[in-house]
Amino acid sequence: MHASIEIGTSAALQYLLRIGDTALIQAQRLAEWCGHGPALEEDIALSNMALDLIGQARAVLALAGALEGAGHDEDQLAFLREERDYRNVTLVELPRGDFAATALRNAMMATFFRLLWERLRESRDRELAAIAGKAVKEARYHQRHAADWVVRLGDGTAQSRARMERALIDLWPYAAELFAADAVDLEAAASGLGPAWSELEAAWREEMEVILGEAGLAAPAATPFLSTGKQGAHSEHLGYVLAEMQHLQRAYPGGVW
Amino acid sequence: MTAAVLDVMRVQRAWQVLDEVLDPEVPAVSVCELGIVRDVIDHGRELEVVLTPTYSGCPATEAIEQSVLAALEARGLGPARATLRRAPAWTTDWITQEGRRKLRAYGIAPPGPAAAEAGVPVRFVARRGREPQLACPRCGSEDTERVSQFGSTACKALYRCRACLEPFEHFKPI
Numbered sequence: 001m002h003a004s005i006e007i008g009t010s011a012a013l014q015y016l017l018r019i020g021d022t023a024l025i026q027a028q029r030l031a032e033w034c035g036h037g038p039a040l041e042e043d044i045a046l047s048n049m050a051l052d053l054i055g056q057a058r059a060v061l062a063l064a065g066a067l068e069g070a071g072h073d074e075d076q077l078a079f080l081r082e083e084r085d086y087r088n089v090t091l092v093e094l095p096r097g098d099f100a101a102t103a104l105r106n107a108m109m110a111t112f113f114r115l116l117w118e119r120l121r122e123s124r125d126r127e128l129a130a131i132a133g134k135a136v137k138e139a140r141y142h143q144r145h146a147a148d149w150v151v152r153l154g155d156g157t158a159q160s161r162a163r164m165e166r167a168l169i170d171l172w173p174y175a176a177e178l179f180a181a182d183a184v185d186l187e188a189a190a191s192g193l194g195p196a197w198s199e200l201e202a203a204w205r206e207e208m209e210v211i212l213g214e215a216g217l218a219a220p221a222a223t224p225f226l227s228t229g230k231q232g233a234h235s236e237h238l239g240y241v242l243a244e245m246q247h248l249q250r251a252y253p254g255g256v257w
Numbered sequence: 258m259t260a261a262v263l264d265v266m267r268v269q270r271a272w273q274v275l276d277e278v279l280d281p282e283v284p285a286v287s288v289c290e291l292g293i294v295r296d297v298i299d300h301g302r303e304l305e306v307v308l309t310p311t312y313s314g315c316p317a318t319e320a321i322e323q324s325v326l327a328a329l330e331a332r333g334l335g336p337a338r339a340t341l342r343r344a345p346a347w348t349t350d351w352i353t354q355e356g357r358r359k360l361r362a363y364g365i366a367p368p369g370p371a372a373a374e375a376g377v378p379v380r381f382v383a384r385r386g387r388e389p390q391l392a393c394p395r396c397g398s399e400d401t402e403r404v405s406q407f408g409s410t411a412c413k414a415l416y417r418c419r420a421c422l423e424p425f426e427h428f429k430p431i
């Protein structure tokens with residue numbers, strides 16, 4: 001088995017890993033729908049969006065590896081890190097749930113990513129700004145597609161509405177982590193690498209309210225719960241995602257297509 | 258002939274060769290017509306081709322890179338290397354008029370202008386009947402409807418013509 005790699009601790013590296021890992025794990029969960037979508041068109045849509053996210057994750061992780069300067073490429077960062085060194089928000093690693101949960105999580109994440117990429121276009125890091133210029137276009141249609149499903153299900157049948165209400169209760173508390181500022185955020189903002197994610201909260205809540213309002217749903221009240229994936233302390237679910245995703249590279253080190 | 262004139266010819270010939278390299282996913286249009294090739298630079302010993310990827314996760318990016326280099330080397334214009342230029346991001350507005358004509362002839366409705374969407378808040382998918390009307394690339398009728406926002410590749414959506422009843426693909430503006 002291939003030994004795990006250890007990663008640096010600089011705030012800039014952590015900031016990039018949070019972006020890359022969140023896109024990567026969200027993509028893994030979306031890709032699970034391939035062959036299981038509720039309709040062929042939706043199956044294709046979810047796989048398409050997963051592919052965009054993997055492309056974005058690949059670009060950001062490659063940049064993170066270059067910035068770290070320890071010779072790690074994007075594949076090594078994706079396949080050879082332990083769970084504790086993953087920096088994705090907990091929301092994206094939760095099991096995909098039913099289609100309502102998937103649609104809601106997609107809407108929450110695509111809205112977040114669209115706002116984040118918009119700001120990252122002004123990053124002082126030119127490569128990150130260039131990645132963002134491309135990714136923001138993709139996040140726009142991801143958001144449009146996901147928001148549409150939240151409305152259709154929320155404003156649909158009694159069954160679809162009940163499923164969407166359940167998804168809101170389950171997933172909404174995990175949104176708090178997206179905007180919980182810490183030293184990594186503050187340093188990224190101070191250096192001009194990217195915004196503190198807390199700066200995106202007001203716009204995110206406003207857009208989610210538009211989507212939920214259109215669906216006849218309401219955002220649940222805030223709770224004190226705060227997940228900690230960004231710090232590397234994950235839920236019990238990430239280990240299983242990584243076991244499946246990393247298995248091949250661990251068993252056949254350096255294997256390529 | 259002077260060396261400078263030779264250089265110009267090498268770059269010109271390279272553009273001609275590249276205009277024959279077809280996109281692997283849409284083998285009706287060349288990589289130049291799609292606007293993927295942004296520059297060809299003669300470094301003397303080496304020729305550099307600057308490519309801009311269409312989508313972040315486009316699986317064809319590497320295949321395009323390889324076929325571009327293989328075509329140049331097969332015509333004796335190598336050695337060549339490809340570099341990636343991410344900014345400015347690729348847009349369907351870079352697809353040439355000839356490229357659009359070929360897409361239509363191939364059965365893919367070409368994209369309209371990519372709207373400036375910066376600053377537009379939440380948008381929902383347009384409801385049936387309220388989406389922009391697309392002409393069927395087979396019969397030309399505008400009585401068409403979108404079946405799915407996503408198609409066989411990230412860049413395309415699925416449509417159906419209600420006049421000739423044929424399904425067709427649409428290259429989405431981005």
